[in-house]
Amino acid sequence: MGNSKFKADPLHGGIIKNMVIFALPVMAVSLLNMLFSSFDTMVVGKFGHPNAMSAIGASGSVIWTLIGSVMGCAGGVSMIVGNLYGRGDKERINKIVNAIPLSTGFLAVVLSVIAIIFARPILTLVNCPEAIMDGAMLYFRVYFCAVPFMIVFTFLTSAVQAKGDSFTPFIMQVVAQAVNLSLNLLFVIVFDLNLLGVALGTVFAQLTGLTLMIIYLAREKDELHLSVKRFKFFTGTKEIWQKGVPASLEGVALSLSTVYISALINKYSPDIIAGNAVADSIEGILMVAFMGFESGAVVFISQNLGANNIKRVRKSYITTLGFVVILSELMGAVVLIFAKPLVSLFVDATAANAVVISEVAVHKLFCLTMFYGLCGTMNSVFGCIRGLQDAKSPLIISIITSVVFRTSWVAIVPRLTGKIESIYMAFPLTWFLSTFLGMIMFEIIFKKRKNELEDAN
Secondary structure, eight states: OOOGGGSOOTTSSOHHHHHHHHHHHHHHHHHHHHHHHHHHHHHHHHHSOTTHHHHHHHHHHHHHHHHHHHHTTHHHHHHHHHHHHHHTOHHHHHHHHHHHHHHHHHHHHHHHHHHHHTHHHHHHHTTOOGGGHHHHHHHHHHHTTSHHHHHHHHHHHHHHHHTTOOHHHHHHHHHHHHHHHHHHHIIIIISOOHHHHHHHHHHHHHHHHHHHHHHHHHHOOSTTOOOGGGOOSSTTOHHHHHHHHHHHHHHHHHHHHHHHHHHHHTTSOHHHHHHHHHHHHHHHHHTHHHHHHHHHHHHHHHHHHHTTOHHHHHHHHHHHHHHHHHHHHHHHHHHHHTHHHHHHTTSOTTSTTHHHHHHHHHHHHHHHHTTHHHHHHHHHHHHHHHHTTOOHHHHHHHIIIIIIIHHHHHHHHHHHHOOTHHHHTHHHHHHHHHHHHHHHHHHHHHHHHHHHHHHHO
């Protein structure tokens, strides 16, 4: 798993080549993460009980909002550890790596306990229909048993990727995904465990991924070496949280907006909820078009900023945006063309409500994929800004666009038009506004960092 030819070098060599080497495994990992959720929806849609898919759809957005409240802080690991690699400070990197298991594990367990205890009030808050409440609560509670494994793995992955190695976490996710899919099919089809089955599959898959990561880092001999004797509880992680908390709040802001929209959609029929769940699963997979380059931007720009190579910072920014615009639009076009066949993978064609669910899903995908290049550009520009060691600007922009603008739009416009399409169009409008503000902010921060480096020299 540690073969050097699969590792990118952010500081040396061609940026395009190294960016691709880094981005492709991250894109694959992102795809596999999305498939964790998509397989849940697909398996219960094909083989589960009635309304099982609606139960997952009704709880999905709030699950990721709660997880994102901690998971987003992993962005601080990429920013700080990447910058430390540029400076060559390996001792501090090792301290951070050995503080991650206890620190993030503690926060994740607290989050999971709260979520499990207050499952019903949380789902009631997002207008989960009473007809599917019991199923949604079961899925919600069992899923959160996997969250501690998921969060610790994500933080450790960020540390490994900050070095330029995105291939090793990819292999681990392949194994974990194989476990997830196998157990989903076994628990749902063979044992007829329905929602409990797909949630348990997630628990065992996340445990598998974390176990592989711990074994790998324990065997490492460099700054990534993980040793129980060196475990610390939050010691040496101050900068991680300083950068990570704004990144986390940004994710929470985005997710709260999505939860609000989900709550509006949950007022519709279970068939419309299910159709939106299918579209969200496919759109989540589509996000892999830019996730690899977004993560790569943080690592490449952080390392080169730490190494005082401002020209390479600019080249990394341009390379990132170039790849993302092309890939996002290309994949959006592919999904748009093949929307019906893709949706059919999630829907049982023999079900009485199959036509309605499929039509809703296809229509939402049409509204989103036409402008998907904007979504990719928005996220990638934010990644580039974080690479410049600024986590607050993306947060502020997200509050302006995704919280204030988007929630205002969906609260007002759909009531005036009476059409659900008005809700869907809030997304591309938000992407455009965020991209515009993000590009302006990047240039301001880049100029500031350039002047700081020139003054230091």
